[in-house]
Amino acid sequence: MNIGQAAKASGVSAKMIRYYESIGLIPAAGRTASGYRVYGQTEVQILRFIRRARDLGFSVEKIEELLALWRDRSRHSADVKHIATTQIAELQDRIAGMQAMVDTLRHLADACCGDDRPDCPILADLEQGTGVTKH
Template sequence: MNIGEAAKFSGVSAKMIRYYEQIGLIPKAARSEAGYRHYSTPDAYSLRFIRRARDLGFSVEQIAELLVLWRDRDRASADVKAMALSHAAGLKTRIAELQAMVQTLEHLADHCHGDDRPECPILADLAEPTAAESRSQGPHRTPRFGADTPASSRNRGVR
């Protein structure tokens, strides 16, 4: 099958198929006399496998490992299970991080007046060093542009 047919079968775009071939995730496609790529049925199933793994958030490196395991009929399913559980744990960590970000942003937005006043707790928070930065740099105060800058030196636009 040509690259368009392989793309349709697998749900992977032709551009991504060429990329996966370039990085060695799939073998180089056979070429016709005219130079067109030709994919076998196993190639197309590998692409479908890759698509499903990407949909589940596996990295390209992890997918390469999964492909090796998938093709190895003597593999232990425990190896595959360990990879899946490790990935699930990483996703849970990322979900918790994203939920914390949402909570922080919602909290900051709740405390922002959202009016014509220049004071903005969202911008003030973004200007503050993180906890890790504070520990490494010691105590210091980040200037709040607009709030701590004298009115005469603020850029209010061209007159």
């Protein structure tokens, strides 16, 4: 199949397929005599793997590790679990950071009168630029 068909079958855009190929995340595609990339079911399966891993927030570096473990039939599931639990902790940290942003914005929005006056605690906080969250 060509790159467009592989993109459709895997859910990964053609642009990302070319990128993954350029960084070695997927093997270089075979080429037709006219130079078009050709993909088979194996490549589509790898692309689906990558897509699902990206959907779960894994970095390209972690996906490389996961792909290596996936290909290694003598792998230890503990190695895979370690990567997954590390990812969980990183996601929880990001969630906590986003919740802090929500709390800060909620506090600032509640402090703003939202009327015709020019005074605005939201803009005042942004102007300070200190990054200090206020609750």
